[in-house]
Amino acid sequence: MKKMVVILFISCKLIFAADFGYVLKNVDNADILLYKGSKIEVVDSSKVMLKAFVNSKNEFFFDKNFVFKIGKLKNNSLVNKTNEYIFKLEKDKFSKDPLESWEEYEELYYEACTQCHSAHEPVEHTMLEWEGLYSSMAEQSQLDKEIGEKVLRYLKSHAKNGFVTP
Amino acid sequence: MKVSRRSFLKGTSLGLGGIALAPLSVNATSNVLLAQTKRIPHANHYGPFFAYVKDNKIFDIVPRSDLDKKPLVMLQGLTDRVETRSRIKYPYVRKSYLEGKDAKSLRGREEFVRVSWKEALDLIHKKIDTIRKEDGNKALYNASYGGWAHPGKLGKVNTLAGRFFNTIGGAVKTSGDYSTGSSTPVLPSIMGNIEVYSKQTTHEQIVANTKVMILWGSDLYKTNRIGYMVPNHKNEEWYEKYKKAGIKFISIDPINTQSAQKFGAQWIKIRPGSDLAFMLGIMNYLYKNKLYNSDFIEKYTVGFDKFLPYLLGETDGIDKTPEWAEKKTDVPASVMKELAKVMVENRTLISGNWAIQRADNGDQMHWMMIVLASMVGQIGLSGGGFGFAMHWAGAGQANSMQRSVGGLSMGGGDKVRISIPASRMSDLILKPGQSITFKGNKLTYPKVKLMYVAGCSPIGHQPNTNEILKAFRTLETLVVQEPWWTPTAKMADIVLPVTTTLERDDITAGQFYSQDKIFAMQKVVDNAYEAKDDFWIFEQLAERFDKKSKFTGKKTQMQWIKSLYAKTDAAKKMKISFEDFWSKGVVEYKIPEAAKKYVRHQAFRNDPVKNKLKTPSGKIEIFSKKFKDLGYVGYPTWMEPKEWLGSKEVSKYPFHMVSPHPAYRLHTQMDNTWVANAFKVNGREPVSINTMDAKKLGISDGDVVEVYNARGKLLAGAVVTDEIRSGVLAICEGAWYCPQNANDENSICVSGHVNVLSPSRASSSYAHAAATNSMLVGIKKAEGIIPPNRAYESPLVINKV
Numbered sequence: 001m002k003k004m005v006v007i008l009f010i011s012c013k014l015i016f017a018a019d020f021g022y023v024l025k026n027v028d029n030a031d032i033l034l035y036k037g038s039k040i041e042v043v044d045s046s047k048v049m050l051k052a053f054v055n056s057k058n059e060f061f062f063d064k065n066f067v068f069k070i071g072k073l074k075n076n077s078l079v080n081k082t083n084e085y086i087f088k089l090e091k092d093k094f095s096k097d098p099l100e101s102w103e104e105y106e107e108l109y110y111e112a113c114t115q116c117h118s119a120h121e122p123v124e125h126t127m128l129e130w131e132g133l134y135s136s137m138a139e140q141s142q143l144d145k146e147i148g149e150k151v152l153r154y155l156k157s158h159a160k161n162g163f164v165t166p
Numbered sequence: 167m168k169v170s171r172r173s174f175l176k177g178t179s180l181g182l183g184g185i186a187l188a189p190l191s192v193n194a195t196s197n198v199l200l201a202q203t204k205r206i207p208h209a210n211h212y213g214p215f216f217a218y219v220k221d222n223k224i225f226d227i228v229p230r231s232d233l234d235k236k237p238l239v240m241l242q243g244l245t246d247r248v249e250t251r252s253r254i255k256y257p258y259v260r261k262s263y264l265e266g267k268d269a270k271s272l273r274g275r276e277e278f279v280r281v282s283w284k285e286a287l288d289l290i291h292k293k294i295d296t297i298r299k300e301d302g303n304k305a306l307y308n309a310s311y312g313g314w315a316h317p318g319k320l321g322k323v324n325t326l327a328g329r330f331f332n333t334i335g336g337a338v339k340t341s342g343d344y345s346t347g348s349s350t351p352v353l354p355s356i357m358g359n360i361e362v363y364s365k366q367t368t369h370e371q372i373v374a375n376t377k378v379m380i381l382w383g384s385d386l387y388k389t390n391r392i393g394y395m396v397p398n399h400k401n402e403e404w405y406e407k408y409k410k411a412g413i414k415f416i417s418i419d420p421i422n423t424q425s426a427q428k429f430g431a432q433w434i435k436i437r438p439g440s441d442l443a444f445m446l447g448i449m450n451y452l453y454k455n456k457l458y459n460s461d462f463i464e465k466y467t468v469g470f471d472k473f474l475p476y477l478l479g480e481t482d483g484i485d486k487t488p489e490w491a492e493k494k495t496d497v498p499a500s501v502m503k504e505l506a507k508v509m510v511e512n513r514t515l516i517s518g519n520w521a522i523q524r525a526d527n528g529d530q531m532h533w534m535m536i537v538l539a540s541m542v543g544q545i546g547l548s549g550g551g552f553g554f555a556m557h558w559a560g561a562g563q564a565n566s567m568q569r570s571v572g573g574l575s576m577g578g579g580d581k582v583r584i585s586i587p588a589s590r591m592s593d594l595i596l597k598p599g600q601s602i603t604f605k606g607n608k609l610t611y612p613k614v615k616l617m618y619v620a621g622c623s624p625i626g627h628q629p630n631t632n633e634i635l636k637a638f639r640t641l642e643t644l645v646v647q648e649p650w651w652t653p654t655a656k657m658a659d660i661v662l663p664v665t666t667t668l669e670r671d672d673i674t675a676g677q678f679y680s681q682d683k684i685f686a687m688q689k690v691v692d693n694a695y696e697a698k699d700d701f702w703i704f705e706q707l708a709e710r711f712d713k714k715s716k717f718t719g720k721k722t723q724m725q726w727i728k729s730l731y732a733k734t735d736a737a738k739k740m741k742i743s744f745e746d747f748w749s750k751g752v753v754e755y756k757i758p759e760a761a762k763k764y765v766r767h768q769a770f771r772n773d774p775v776k777n778k779l780k781t782p783s784g785k786i787e788i789f790s791k792k793f794k795d796l797g798y799v800g801y802p803t804w805m806e807p808k809e810w811l812g813s814k815e816v817s818k819y820p821f822h823m824v825s826p827h828p829a830y831r832l833h834t835q836m837d838n839t840w841v842a843n844a845f846k847v848n849g850r851e852p853v854s855i856n857t858m859d860a861k862k863l864g865i866s867d868g869d870v871v872e873v874y875n876a877r878g879k880l881l882a883g884a885v886v887t888d889e890i891r892s893g894v895l896a897i898c899e900g901a902w903y904c905p906q907n908a909n910d911e912n913s914i915c916v917s918g919h920v921n922v923l924s925p926s927r928a929s930s931s932y933a934h935a936a937a938t939n940s941m942l943v944g945i946k947k948a949e950g951i952i953p954p955n956r957a958y959e960s961p962l963v964i965n966k967v
């Protein structure tokens with residue numbers, strides 16, 4: 001397991017001052033897949049950074065236990081010696097407000113998971129616990145797989161040890 | 167809809183069985199009658215059926231024997247339930263409340279005044295609005311719980327209530343349940359799965375491979391009768407195959423249950439509350455005699471090394487031998503040793519029920535059972551290991567792997583974000599400001615002023631009835647939305663009359679596990695009196711807060727039903743039109759062969775690296791660092807229950823009372839019908855007592871007896887039997903509470919509602935769940951004039967408008 005730093009260059013200047021931002025839409029191109037909602041650190045007005053753990057399949061994870069996947073490196077030639085990957089990112093692709101980035105999945109969560117009981121706060125459980133709880137519930141909740149994955153991403157991101165704190 | 171005479175006669179074996187033998191002229195008359203009768207498909211918790219209706223009257227209820235292998239007699243109580251005199255006919259307000267007097271203590275003690283729907287809804291709106299402005303939404307308590315009132319995916323009442331409250335910013339709500347509240351918060355950390363509601367090994371695999379099945383409190387025949395949605399009773403056919411396959415059954419239970427008797431099980435008459443000791447005794451024996459599966463422990467579990475010193479008494483000086491366990495369990499050590507051998511020598515499936523964890527230290531039960539099953543080493547083998555849901559919702563039936571029908575959701579919008587553990591209802595109301603650590607997180611009870619109950623009866627399910635009555639009498643407002651004058655409705659300030667499932671259209675699914683069908687629940691008769699649908703009521707309330715379209719999603723009820731159907735595989739893949747589905751009343755899914763091969767935990771067993779469990783170690787956590795870090799031992803241990811036959815209180819209250827599920831109603835539902843009534847003894851709930859115990863106390867079968875402890879007392883009808891062990895009594899939960907004199911504090915309940923006696927204390931400081939099965943009582947023959955049971959009558963109402 002390697003800890004990697006992914007540097008994302010922003011093609012235009014950032015207009016907001018913040019330490020963090022959240023990717024607004026899936027970034028999916030020949031070089032990289034980066035999931036909507038992923039948290040990035042702002043380095044300066046033209047550079048943001050994503051720290052991630054990478055497994056043998058070149059998938060990025062938020063945590064060292066590989067519970068929360070946030071993307072995948074598709075083009076290996078982009079790796080430099082210091083284990084940095086460098087990509088370009090449009091500035092309108094992220095926001096400093098987590099809600100803006102996560103709202104859609106939050107709604108899917110409420111829609112899917114409040115049919116039988118009221119919503120459990122994502123922060124009640126760890127990311128790993130959410131995997132277990134989700135798989136216990138998925139059998140019963142008549143979810144399609146794609147929506148289910150989004151719901152689980154929402155729960156993990158807002159989990160006790162996730163990266164969005166309420 | 168036309169019915170052929172043949173199909174009618176075929177279907178009426180339970181309804182109008184005698185008609186085929188009637189003389190010709192009667193047949194001719196019945197044909198005429200029949201021609202005027204509409205046949206309407208409907209389905210609910212008791213099964214699928216056709217209702218025959220003429221002039222808005224239910225003429226007959228005929229089970230759909232093509233879809234239901236063993237129709238329940240409870241279906242025959244449905245007409246009674248629609249027409250009963252316990253129906254709430256109009257909106258009512260408690261007299262003093264209507265007059266604006268602060269007479270909380272008169273709840274359940276004075277008459278109700280009929281009001282118009284507009285008056286009632288305006289009053290609720292005004293009250294909620296004022297409280298929100300003055301104290302915030304956290305002073306509102308939405309106690310609508312469980313969703314058992316209505317199996318419809320649209321009419322699911324707790325969901326509708328949650329949805330309404332979320333449109334206005336939320337309310338204090340409920341987390342977890344009364345059924346499995348001790349295990350659900352623990353097992354995800356031990357097994358990476360909730361287990362108690364999860365898919366079970368299929369019947370096909372059990373029949374082919376299981377040699378021994380341990381019914382650890384499980385009463386498979388009884389509790390699989392009703393469904394969370396619509397039961398098909400196929401399990402009973404499978405149980406016949408279990409018998410034919412020669413599976414040996416062993417029942418560990420203070421009661422020789424219906425299932426134990428039908429399976430011809432060996433009955434181990436365990437002392438209630440001693441199950442942990444029993445398991446330890448077996449494990450100690452397995453270890454010392456090197457009978458346990460050390461390879462399994464090594465490969466699939468973590469923490470056995472930490473548990474072992476405890477098992478052998480190195481940590482506390484108590485070696486947990488079968489001889490030690492004998493003193494706790496009243497089961498001879500030889501029986502434990504024999505069972506230990508049987509388990510490891512045969513493919514053994516432990517069917518663990520939920521009642522054992524509705525007790526003191528309940529959160530240790532399934533965890534310990536998992537440790538035992540790990541030592542036996544058959545988890546993940548076909549027909550072996552454990553299953554904690556075999557007794558529920560047709561478990562064992564293979565899954566259709568198709569999308570059946572989902573439901574409405576409560577949606578977002580809750581800004582209160584306070585969920586109390588389900589069984590902490592009295593604490594919430596009586597102890598504002600008190601903090602507890604629930605599932606490791608701090609929770610402080612807010613001060614709630616208004617409690618809203620739709621579609622459930624807390625006086626039925628909340629332990630310690632006298633305590634909850636006291637709590638209700640401290641609230642500012644109690645709103646109850648119900649079809650019937652339940653004991654809870656009688657305590658309300660504002661009562662809203664609701665339609666039954668037979669008075670509205672809805673859609674629902676088949677069995678919980680098999681997802682084998684989609685059912686149309688067509689409206690059978692018009693709403694009785696002024697009863698309204700829950701959806702309509704919440705829509706009206708939402709409108710008063712300007713939130714109508716958020717609540718309705720801009721759809722009518724029928725539009726919702728159609729849109730829920732549109733998402734099913736029946737509509738999408740099988741291309742069955744809604745109209746076609748609706749008129750037939752059902753769509754059936756085929757069960758694929760692959761699904762019949764399902765074995766719980768098999769994937770993990772086959773490849774524990776690739777299919778690791780969702781636990782921190784990826785394995786079964788005999789020791790859990792999470793619990794250790796929270797200040798607990800970290801592995802399951804024996805702790806003396808606070809109340810059991812080993813307590814010193816036995817000198818005063820010498821019997822252990824258990825409160826199993828009823829066979830002829832669903833919790834409190836149907837208790838107001840002739841069906842449940844047929845099983846009462848002397849007009850009240852039966853209490854089972856061992857023959858020898860009864861003899862000592864001079865109690866005869868059929869006697870009215872008084873059962874009592876420091877929390878309350880009740881009258882019940884004695885059933886003297888050898889099928890319950892000495893020292894234990896059983897009253898099924900769900901009888902409607904009825905005080906002899908509502909004006910008395912702690913009045914005797916003349917109906918036999920067992921929660922009058924049960925403790926409300928939390929099962930553990932982690933789970934805070936119900937511990938109802940840890941209760942001691944005394945019993946004696948009732949003396950003097952026996953008061954009548956008026957549980958099913960309406961209170962005094964003033965009907966002037």
